[in-house]
Amino acid sequence: MIFGRVKSLDAILLTASRKSLHRSLGAFQLTMLGVGSIIGTGIFVLTAEAAQKAGPGMMLSFIIAGFVCAVAALCYAEMAAMVPVSGSAYTYSYAVMGELIAWMVGWALVLEYAVAAGAVSVGWSGYVVGLFQHVTGITVPKEFVLGPIDGGIINLPAAIIALLVTLLLVRGTKESATVNSILVAVKLLALTVFVILAVPVMNMEHFKPFAPLGFGGISAAAASIFFAYVGFDAVSTAAEETKNPQRNMPIGLIGSLALCTVFYILVAAGVIGGVGAQPVAGAAGEILAPGSADLAARCAARAAEGMKDVVCSKEALAWTLREIGWPQIGNLLGLAAGIALPSVILMMMFGQTRIFFVMSRDGLLPTGLSKVHPKFKTPHVITLITGVFVALFAALFPVGALADISNSGTLFAFAMVAIAVMVLRKTDPTRHRPFRTPAVLIVAPLATLGSVYLFFSLSAYTIGLFFGWAIIGLVVYFLYGYRKSHVGRGVVETHEEDADAPPMPVPPVA
DSSP states (O other), rough: GGGOOOOOHHHHHHHHHHHHHOOOOOOOHHHHHHHHHHHHHHHHTTTTHHHHHGGGGHHHHHHHHHHHHHHHHHHHHHHHHSOTTTTTTTHHHHTOOOEEEEEEHHHHHIIIIHHHHHHHHHHHHHHHHHHHHHHHHOOOOGBSSSGGGSSSOOOOOHHHHHHHHHHHHHHHHHHHHHHHHHHHHHHHHHHHHHHHHHHGGGGGGGGGGGGGGHHHHHHHHHHHGGTTTTGGGGGOOOOOOOHHHHHHHHHHHHHHHHHHHHHHHHHHHHHHHHHHHOOOOOOSSBBBOTOOHHHHHHHHHHHHHTTOOOGSEEEEEHHHHHHHHHHHHHHHHHHHHHHHHHHOOOOOOOOHHHHHHHHHHHTSSSSSOOOOOTTTTOHHHHHHHHHHHHHHHHHHHHHHHHHHHHHHHHHHHHHHHHHHHHHHHHHHHHSSSOOOOTHHHHHHHHHHHHHHHHHHTTTTHHHHHHHHHHHHHHHOOOOOOOHOOOTTTTOOOTTTTTTOOOOOOOOOOO
């Protein structure tokens, strides 16, 4: 019975203790990794899309999305501290709800991490190309900076940055985390400067009308800019490389989310109060869809008439600073975004490769994918494969479409983790929990319902793509994973004699 294939927590922890990745990350590094994966395309790029859907009401959208992430983070923190191994929601689902659900969660996480990495790569390309054109006055041919859907041929800068990040990850986790810490500092400095300059000059008239499209617009914006919060759960996939995970994982998860939420609210207030954020309407008064050709044409027409709108900008924060009288600082902020956004690509690919690593170790994917590099101690095979696919996503698809598709997989995973926490409290109540989700019978259902609410606030097209992807996943599982599964074959292994096994992990401090 496929629903009876549950891998016990003891077996998961035993396997991880015999074949694990090198433990090198502490609480500060985890928090910085979390901030690095959260603050990125969502706040730097998708703010304009949120404004087009909700107007100033996007302030509430950020709060709604942040609340769903907060309750989900508390569930993640309990599971990550109790099960400090690679795999994130996939591993937790395997231990609680069985192999089929675990496979579907892992399959959905491909949408979260790999597709999101492609979206961030596209966002980075837009910032860098826009800054280059603004500073030099040279127009880059759209054929080489836009994918075919946007009217170009290939987004070459986006593909290049994805491949460069792949090579960095192959080099090793510790090196990647060090570079990421520097980039996080750049992002935080840029956003801090933005808040200092924009918030004091807010015009409260710009907040009226606050919700031009009603609560439906706010919900739609929340579902889209949920992408701005995606990434905190990527920290949990680093559990197998964390020193003293029982203490450091909850700190990294909740600390990074709290820090980012404060920044998001302040930055959104600065944009709205500084330049306004009302949706752009068509000639007939209809609100145009974000990212549509009609909106692009309308923006071009309004610009020709001397009218400027933040929803038309590909670099909303830098554009805002230029409009309120800080053009050079705006250029520097654009440069900072171009420098720092690769850290988000890094963390998304980091999470994806670790999930594939543990799925391969369980036999659900070919075992060759879990090979660890003898020198760098990283899963180099799956890292390179993931990098190639991320580069293809980035080269061919627009940022908005990639972000929404990514959100669908993320929300499914969030709901599964929240359910797993409740189930495990009933089925294994005596297991030691270094961190316990407070008021679990309230928090976990809120996380589940919140994830479902945001999922169905996405477009019908995105929801359809998610279910199509899920059907493909079921086909792959029954053709390969169901027959090759180690749990299904009754194989018990610890991998301590494997020639390519990384060093033994550092035991947690008592």
